[in-house]
């Protein structure tokens with residue numbers, strides 16, 4: 001499994017209000033969070049989310065999101081998504097809240113939807129999506145600093161790091177923090 005990551009702060013800010021986390025193994029957990037707004041207070045919320053995920057990585061995706069929501073309730077809150085990839089079973093699970101999106105170029109159609117809301121505020125029931133993966137499948141997670149209208153297919157010939165960098169360059173918005181994470185199975 002290859003992973004490429006591109007991240008940069010909103011123009012005029014020195015810290016990025018987005019964070020991501022990859023805990024690799026036979027089962028890999030990928031997390032992405034976008035702190036509300038931008039700047040240091042957004043970063044503080046995103047980092048608090050990331051730290052919670054690091055400490056609860058073995059739990060179900062819903063439990064992690066709900067637990068994190070309670071744990072970071074004193075922060076601004078975040079949009080967040082979790083993806084768990086099991087390379088032995090070749091499965092993907094996804095759960096998200098707010099504007100983190102997943103695109104895929106894959107054998108099985110993969111297009112999970114995040115529920116509306118904020119992790120750190122009252123969280124409604126979280127919805128988990130489960131898929132089968134095939135070798136060569138391409139997954140991309142991005143914060144809303146990337147325009148969601150892009151067609152991942154257009155970039156599929158690139159290596160994962162070049163893909164993340166190119167997507168950020170071509171589709172990143174200057175007035176928001178940007179994170180683009182690409183995974184090739």
Ligand SMILES: [Mn+2]
Nearest residue numbers: 034144145176
């Ligand atoms: Mn954003």
